[in-house]
Amino acid sequence: MSKSFFTVHSDPYQKRLFFWAIGISLAGHLILLAVIVMNPQWSGEKDPFASAIDVQMVSVKDIPDTASGKTAAFVKKIMSDKPKPIRKTFKKRETKKAEIDPAPAETADSKKPEVSISRKPVKTKTAMKYKTLKLNQNFKKALARLKKNADEPPARTLEDTIRELREKMDKGEFKREVPKGQRGAQKGRSGPGSKREAQIEEIYMALIASEIQENWAYADQLSSDNEKGGKVAITILPDGSIVDISFMDRSGNRYLDESVEKAIRKSSPVQPYPEGLRKSRIVLGLNYTPQGVSDY
Amino acid sequence: MIFTHRKLFINLAVCILCIGVSAIFPLAAAADIKFFDLTNPSLRKMPLAIPVLKAMTPVEAERERTALVADEVSKMLNFTGYFKILERKSYLYDAHKSGITEKELNFGNWTVIGAEFLITGGVQVVGNKLTLDLLLFDPFKQKRLIGKRYHGQIADQNRILRRFCSEVMEAITGWPGMFGSRLAFVSTASGHKEIYTCDYDGTNIKQITKKKNITTFPSWSADGRYMAYTSFVNGPSQIFLREMKGGSETNLTFEGVQIEPAWHPKRFEISATMSMGEDQEIYMLTGGGKIIKKLTNSRGIDVSASWSPNGKQFAYVSNRSGSPQIYIMDVASGRTNRVTYEGKYNTQPSWAPKGDKIAYSSMEGGEIDIFVISVQGKKTIQLTRNSADNEAPSWSPDGSLIAFSSNREGRSRIYVMTAYGTDQRRLVTMDGDQTQPKWSPNFPH
Numbered sequence: 001m002s003k004s005f006f007t008v009h010s011d012p013y014q015k016r017l018f019f020w021a022i023g024i025s026l027a028g029h030l031i032l033l034a035v036i037v038m039n040p041q042w043s044g045e046k047d048p049f050a051s052a053i054d055v056q057m058v059s060v061k062d063i064p065d066t067a068s069g070k071t072a073a074f075v076k077k078i079m080s081d082k083p084k085p086i087r088k089t090f091k092k093r094e095t096k097k098a099e100i101d102p103a104p105a106e107t108a109d110s111k112k113p114e115v116s117i118s119r120k121p122v123k124t125k126t127a128m129k130y131k132t133l134k135l136n137q138n139f140k141k142a143l144a145r146l147k148k149n150a151d152e153p154p155a156r157t158l159e160d161t162i163r164e165l166r167e168k169m170d171k172g173e174f175k176r177e178v179p180k181g182q183r184g185a186q187k188g189r190s191g192p193g194s195k196r197e198a199q200i201e202e203i204y205m206a207l208i209a210s211e212i213q214e215n216w217a218y219a220d221q222l223s224s225d226n227e228k229g230g231k232v233a234i235t236i237l238p239d240g241s242i243v244d245i246s247f248m249d250r251s252g253n254r255y256l257d258e259s260v261e262k263a264i265r266k267s268s269p270v271q272p273y274p275e276g277l278r279k280s281r282i283v284l285g286l287n288y289t290p291q292g293v294s295d296y
Numbered sequence: 297m298i299f300t301h302r303k304l305f306i307n308l309a310v311c312i313l314c315i316g317v318s319a320i321f322p323l324a325a326a327a328d329i330k331f332f333d334l335t336n337p338s339l340r341k342m343p344l345a346i347p348v349l350k351a352m353t354p355v356e357a358e359r360e361r362t363a364l365v366a367d368e369v370s371k372m373l374n375f376t377g378y379f380k381i382l383e384r385k386s387y388l389y390d391a392h393k394s395g396i397t398e399k400e401l402n403f404g405n406w407t408v409i410g411a412e413f414l415i416t417g418g419v420q421v422v423g424n425k426l427t428l429d430l431l432l433f434d435p436f437k438q439k440r441l442i443g444k445r446y447h448g449q450i451a452d453q454n455r456i457l458r459r460f461c462s463e464v465m466e467a468i469t470g471w472p473g474m475f476g477s478r479l480a481f482v483s484t485a486s487g488h489k490e491i492y493t494c495d496y497d498g499t500n501i502k503q504i505t506k507k508k509n510i511t512t513f514p515s516w517s518a519d520g521r522y523m524a525y526t527s528f529v530n531g532p533s534q535i536f537l538r539e540m541k542g543g544s545e546t547n548l549t550f551e552g553v554q555i556e557p558a559w560h561p562k563r564f565e566i567s568a569t570m571s572m573g574e575d576q577e578i579y580m581l582t583g584g585g586k587i588i589k590k591l592t593n594s595r596g597i598d599v600s601a602s603w604s605p606n607g608k609q610f611a612y613v614s615n616r617s618g619s620p621q622i623y624i625m626d627v628a629s630g631r632t633n634r635v636t637y638e639g640k641y642n643t644q645p646s647w648a649p650k651g652d653k654i655a656y657s658s659m660e661g662g663e664i665d666i667f668v669i670s671v672q673g674k675k676t677i678q679l680t681r682n683s684a685d686n687e688a689p690s691w692s693p694d695g696s697l698i699a700f701s702s703n704r705e706g707r708s709r710i711y712v713m714t715a716y717g718t719d720q721r722r723l724v725t726m727d728g729d730q731t732q733p734k735w736s737p738n739f740p741h
Contacts (some may be wrong), residue, residue, distance in 0.1 A: 024308055073435055202330070209332035217339035217412060219378045220716045221696045222469060255469075259342075260334065262412050264434050285331035 200276045205284045208236065208270045212250040216263035218290050229289030234259060236282045240269040243281075251288070260288045316709050340718075341380040342468070345411035346370045348384070350391035352427075352447030360418045362391070365457065369415060372461045375497055376473060376696060377714040382411055389679055390418065396431060398440050406435035413441075426450045429458045431465060441467045459741040471694040476738035479690075479699055480504070480523060481516035492730075496692070498710070498723035504538070511536075516736040517559040522583070524557035524566055525692065535568050537585060538633040548585045549640035556600050559656040562607040567591060569599040578612055581628075588703035592625065600656070603649045604671075611635065611654050623655050624671065624734065635673040642667075646689045646698075648715070655689035657680075657696055666700055668715070690735045691715075699723065 230251035235244040246266055250257050264286075273279070300690045348366045351358035370381045388405040393402065396416040406414050414435050420427040426449060431441040442463055446456040458475040465473030477496045482489050491504040491514045504523070505511045511527040523538045530547070535554040538545040542629040548554055552571030559566050564583035569576050576597040581587040592598035596616035603610045608627060613620050620638040622645045636642040641659035648654065648668075664685040669676045680686035682705040690699045699712045705722070714718040724730055 009334050042610060200340040205330060206332060210335065213334050213336060214338050215410065216337040217341065217343055217380070217410070218337040219342050220340050220718070221376075221378055221714055231331065259337070259412075263334075264437050265338075266407065266410055283329050286334050287331050288334040291335050 001250060034131055039191065043053055086281055100132070101260055127216075136141065197276060201279070201282060204274055204277060204280065208267070209286060211270055212260075212263050212267045212286065216259065216267040218256065218259040222253070222259075223290060227251060227253055227256065227286060227289065230257060230260070233283055233285045234264055236270060236284060238273045238277075238280070240272040242268040248285070254290070256290065260286070321724075339380060340710075342378055342412050343382055344373060344379040344413045344415070345382045345387060345406055345409065346373075346415045347387050347391055349417040349419045349428075350396050352418045352429075353422075355421065358419050361453075363419065364466070365417065365419055365453070366415075368454070368457050369430075369461060370474060372457060372497075373464065376465065377719045378469065378696065379413075382409060382613040391418075396429065397443075398433065398438065401433070403433070403438045403459075406433075411435055415464070419449065424450055426453060426456070428453075428456055428460075432464050455741050462738070462741065465694070469694075469696075471696070472698065472738060474692040474694050474735070474738065476741050477693050478520075478607050478739070479710070479733050480516060480721070480736065481701075481724070481730050481732045481733045482512050482514065483726060485726050485730075486728070490612050491728075492524070494724055495508045495737075496735075498725070501724065501726060504540075512732060513556045514732065514734045515557045515559055516734060517566075517583075518737060520736045520739055522559070524556065524559065525569075525639045526555045535585075535649075536582070537566070539571070540639070546585065548581070550587075551609040558601040558603060558610070560607050561603050561605055567601040567603070567610065569597075569601070578610075591627065598623075600644055602645045604647050604650055605651045611647055613643045613685065615646065624654075633673075635669060635671070636676075638676060644688050646691055648691050649693055649695040653690065653715075657687040657700075666698070666717075668698075671701060675716070680714060680720070685718075686711075688732045690733050692735050693738050699735055701731045701733060703729075 228249060228251055231249040233241050233244075233246045233248055235246075237243055243262060244263060247257060247261075273282075313375050313573045319408070324423050324676050330508045346369055349362040351362050352570045357457045373379050374381050386409045388408070389401075393617050396418050401414075403414075403415065412434070414433040416431050416433070419428040420429075426445065427448045430442070430444055430446065431440060433440055442460075444460065444463070446460065448456055452650075461473045462472040464470060465475075474496045478493050479495050479496065479498075480491055483492045484490075485492070486503065486506075486508075488508050488575075489512055490506065491511055492501055493504055493697065504514075505527070505697050507527050507529040509527060509529040511525055511529070513524075513526040517523070520539055521553050523540055525536055525538070526533050527536055527547075528534075533553050533555050535548045537547070537557075537670045546568075548568070550572060552568055552573050553569070553576060555569050555576075557566050557568045565588065566581050566583060567578055568581060570579050571577075572579075575595065576599055578591045578601050580591050582588060591601075591610070592612065592614070594614060594616045596614050598612055598614045598616075600613045601610045602612070605655060609624050610627070611622055611624050614623050615621075617634070618646050619640045620643050621634055623634050625632045635645075635654060636656065636658070639658040639660055642656050643659075644657045646655045651671070653668050653670055655666060657664050658667050664687045665678060665680045667676055667678050667691045679698070680700070680702070684702060686700055686702040686704070688701050691697070696715055697712050697717055699710060701708050704711075708731050709722050710724040710733045711720055712723045725732075
């Protein structure tokens with residue numbers, strides 16, 4: 001016959017020890033519960049497209065860094081330059097969300113088929129073909145572009161983007177970029193968390209996003225009408241290697257998600273951190289929503 | 297001992313708390329992630345690499361096929377509009393030095409040139425027998441998606457490649473492509489309007505009817521074994537039902553006009569526009585030609601039925617509002633919804649195999665062009681423009697391509713484009729005018 005617990009653990013200290021264990025266990029479980037509630041994606045629910053999920057890129061050694069030397073030098077040059085007036089205004093693309101068509105309107109009386117005729121005309125959109133394949137127009141545009149380029153040095157969109165970001169930063173438009181705990185950083189300070197470092201980080205992230213977009217291939221025929229896009233976060237180390245690709249919100253279209261993942265992998269390793277960026281890692285978020293051919 | 301236990305528990309507690317806190321805090325950090333928008337893919341096709349195949353033995357007959365087979369696969373997959381075939385000059389690969397399987401391939405050589413998919417293969421010829429090893433890889437995932445060995449006669453090469461390409465399309469897009477399909481169309485090559493068929497790529501043209509009269513409006517049955525068409529060979533327009541294999545045919549003998557047959561996608565039934573001495577209305581008939589019921593009943597004429605993939609609805613043209621417009625009828629309830637409101641002359645609806653869109657032709661300013669509209673009528677895309685008349689759209693069985701007729705080069709020809717209006721090219725080259733293309737379902741390879 002077995003003895004009861006309190007018979008065996010009659011020593012008060014042992015009892016206290018037991019309640020300590022219970023308490024710690026309870027606290028641990030509470031923390032675990034809080035984590036699951038606050039971060040539901042950790043609860044074990046898996047996306048059906050397991051092949052593209054939970055991607056952990058430890059390293060992509062096979063992809064040689066062909067451009068990093070050039071771009072790193074370019075970033076360095078930009079950092080050392082004094083801000084110049086923007087030659088060309090960079091307009092950030094607006095992310096168009098695909099329309100979600102409601103279910104077909106039902107006629108009230110099913111016995112008497114009715115035809116509604118007072119509907120507002122829907123605007124017809126033009127397929128991409130006519131944006132890209134109008135030979136005469138494209139030829140004329142190309143001629144005009146060549147003429148313009150002959151008169152002035154070619155516009156470097158990326159450079160313009162960076163300059164604009166820099167200007168915006170100087171105007172204080174990127175307040176959000178300064179971490180909360182470092183808002184007290186003094187102007188002109190160049191240490192970690194300084195305004196200058198935040199500015200460099202912003203420019204660097206814009207460059208990386210641009211690099212990834214350059215490597216992004218996505219067949220229009222795989223797109224769906226209700227494409228809502230998705231969010232992915234990547235972690236970049238100082239040497240430019242991408243160590244983590246984490247989908248925070250999937251688009252619902254496996255092909256779209258995979259195309260973005262491949263674009264990121266193609267870009268890895270991206271250019272290393274520019275001088276003045278002392279962080280041990282940078283997490284860059286990407287909102288991806290391809291403009292369909294019909295959205296042009 | 298007691299002291300050790302206490303210390304152990306305190307350490308444990310601290311550890312658990314630390315783990316918990318570190319797990320919760322990244323959530324707050326996630327809110328601070330700076331997001332950038334990616335909206336414009338630099339390439340709107342999937343980069344695919346297809347190096348020459350490996351001669352397995354190797355004998356001369358194999359060596360001469362290594363590039364030939366790779367070229368043929370490139371041509372087939374390029375036709376779909378999904379892929380950009382990467383230039384072979386950029387490949388860091390020699391099939392004869394390297395192998396063709398994942399163990400022998402260096403995927404880094406493919407990711408570095410941006411190849412999102414890779415097809416390798418080997419060819420073996422023994423007498424008249426042909427063996428093809430064909431493999432599809434995802435170099436980024438370093439994963440084999442397809443690996444098959446096909447045996448056949450040398451004459452079977454194209455059939456083998458079509459089967460492989462169908463499998464490639466299914467593995468990548470989820471749909472088996474249209475490599476097993478054919479197109480029916482009307483041509484005046486013989487001096488009369490007759491029905492012809494060709495393979496999906498415009499090759500292998502065959503004349504089906506020889507009525508030496510006007511024969512139009514071809515329609516494939518859901519399994520491709522039967523074709524219906526309209527002919528004036530007996531005087532008034534009559535619908536003929538033909539068994540494709542044996543060539544036997546029968547015609548409907550109802551009073552009045554009989555035009556534009558459309559097979560039901562699920563049942564051996566067919567709809568057709570018939571006048572029966574009244575307005576032209578759409579009727580449902582058995583595959584043998586017996587009337588099941590009258591589907592439409594309005595004051596205007598109702599023509600050109602095109603069935604939804606599930607067979608529960610059909611799109612058609614009616615002039616009940618004063619001008620020809622596209623409508624959808626739900627067969628079970630009889631409810632009708634008007635789909636097109638823009639344009640005064642919208643005809644020839646063709647319901648997409650994926651069920652979400654309807655292609656149609658619309659006349660505006662004296663020119664006919666092809667449009668695609670969502671089934672709900674919310675979103676319209678114009679696919680052709682400034683290229684004379686473009687009409688009679690017909691979807692490929694996988695919904696990725698649209699065949700249509702156009703007189704942009706003078707005479708009316710059959711063309712094909714992607715479902716988004718890109719990659720427009722002529723499909724058929726033959727004498728006379730070609731009109732009314734109708735894409736068949738996929739036949740077994």
